[in-house]
Amino acid sequence: MTQRNVINASVTPKGSLETLSQREVQQLSEVGSGSTHKLFRQCALAILNTGTRIDNAKTILEAYEDFEVRILQQDRGVRLELFNAPADAFVDGEMIASTREMLFSALRDIVYTESELSSARIDLSTSQGITDYVFHLLRNARTLRPGIEPNMVVCWGGHSISTEEYKYSKRVGHELGLRSLDVCTGCGPGVMKGPMKGATIAHAKQRRVGSRYLGLTEPGIIAAEAPNPIVNELVILPDIEKRLEAFVRVGHGIIIFPGGVGTAEEFLYLLGILLHPANREVPFPVILTGPSDAADYLQQLHDFVGATLGEEAQKRYQIVFNDPTEVARQMTEGLREVRRFRRERNDAFHFNWLLKIEEGFQRPFDPTHEAMASLPLRRDLPPHELAANLRRAFSGIVAGNVKDKGIRRIEQYGRYEIHGDTAIMQPLDKLLQAFVEQHRMKLPGGVPYTPCYRVVS
Structure with missing residues (x-):
């Protein structure tokens, strides 16, 4: 797989998961729980590759080794900072709506799993x-x-x-x-x-x-x-x-x-x-x-x-x-x-x-x-x-x-x-x-x- 065009972008959610707690942000940050951050990075990269014909996880991960995602919690809510993201996920610099929805669905499910697995419930x-x-x-x-x-x-x-x-x-x-x-x-x-x-x-x-x-x-x-x-x-x-x-x-x-x-x-x-x-x-x-x-x-x-x-x-x-x-x-x-x-x-x-x-x-x-x-x-x-x-x-x-x-x-x-x-x-x-x-x-x-x-x- 050859390296595709990449883009840096800032993305906010729409309709769900507008906020995260400081603990949840810490879990997902690179300096927090490394395994959780790695998991979300892999899922995010897959979603950003929606529409490609590649069916090998190792190939995709190696093609975008420099891709990174950072989760920021601001007063107005959550924001994702994407670096070296696949450009095909964007149109004129704006992320495709379905891709944005799925990206935050992944964040929602990973946050829920991490918080619930440590719960006594x-x-x-x-x-x-x-x-x-x-x-x-x-x-x-x-x-x-x-x-x-x-x-x-x-x-x-x-x-x-x-x-x-x-x-x-x-x-x-x-x-x-x-x-x-x-x-x-x-x-x-x-x-x-x-x-x-x-x-x-x-x-x-x-x-x-x-x-x-x-x-x-x-x-x-x-x-x-x-x-x-x-x-x-x-x-x-x-x-x-x-x-x-x-x-x-x-x-x-x-x-x-x-x-x-x-x-x-x-x-x-x-x-x-x-x-x-x-x-x-x-x-x-x-x-x-x-x-x-x-x-x-x-x-x-x-x-x-x-x-x-x-x-x-x-x-x-x-x-x-x-x-x-x-x-x-x-x-x-x-x-x-x-x-x-x-x-x-x-x-x-x-x-x-x-x-x-x-x-x-x-x-x-x-x-x-x-x-x-x-x-x-x-x-x-x-x-x-x-x-x-x-x-x-x-x-x-x-x-x-x-x-x-x-x-x-x-x-x-x-x-x-x-x-x-x-x-x-x-x-x-x-x-x-x-x-x-x-x-x-x-x-x-x-x-x-x-x-x-x-x-x-």
Whole structure:
């Protein structure tokens, strides 16, 4: 990546987070908490790179090594001083409005996380405590809207996909928008942008105001998947597990488009939760879909689920090939069932409290080489536990592919090793090889993909 034009600028918030306490400013300053300042600098740089095609955190950080951000608290409120910032985030010296909103959303979430984690009110030692934390962070971000009937559709899929797959995701988003449904994604490019773009046009056709394009991300991913400019609500969760929990707590149904290991990770996380005995009766519409060209991908993912988790897991989702209208119709029908179920049980529409999520799905997984090699991938495990461990394996591969920390670990220690029963490893190896052959393991600049992992049975 070549050095881009840079700019120095002073930016103030609009609509939220006009003030910070002296302690919060100290936490975010370079001389205060170095790790907090580093975290905000990385997130800010990613947001300022919105619209770029770079999907490697290490590449972006190295390209703007001299970028700096300083937080100033004045009598009139907060101001950010940016030095050597990407010039593409500005028009005639003024920061683009959506970029400014997301920049201060990042500041809001990082400040909240730092202040709350040191609070006695937060108990991250229990499953309920972690769920409460996710709830409070989303509420602080004004994401939870009581009284609105279920209409938030989560869309998962790859950030680096074919043109045909991207166009298809837009068509599905358009059909969702025509039915006045809102869209939540991981907020990046590709499938995370396409449904939002399609829904935006449809919402305009329906003269719908107040449409929501919710983007949920986390610091380890945001640099590799900078937010797309359609996102009008950005929330940065502290880690991948809390991000995934936020998806299933605020989303009322999920559509899964073609992608790679990141999409498979999300899919396995969702299946692991839905397969828990306590969630057997909880309605949660899940649809796998894609254009005709993606039929092989969808079938391979379906076969992998059957081979590892069994037929019961396959019953928790539907597959729709190349039919955006049918996808939207089925999702609308599924949301009616969600609405009925929650009304009968007096569960909130804005946060799915009844869904059981065990600590194994909530605890952050640090994909060290030792942790990856010791993952229990055995057939004798309950399906929801096996799904959780498979999810961790895919999470490690994502880290080794695109996250700065993971890339550096692979450079230093070599490839991850993934061990398990032959009956699990063979389908896993087959699926990963299919991802490589279908160019779903892309690297920046067209560099041929070298696996960051080795499957051992």
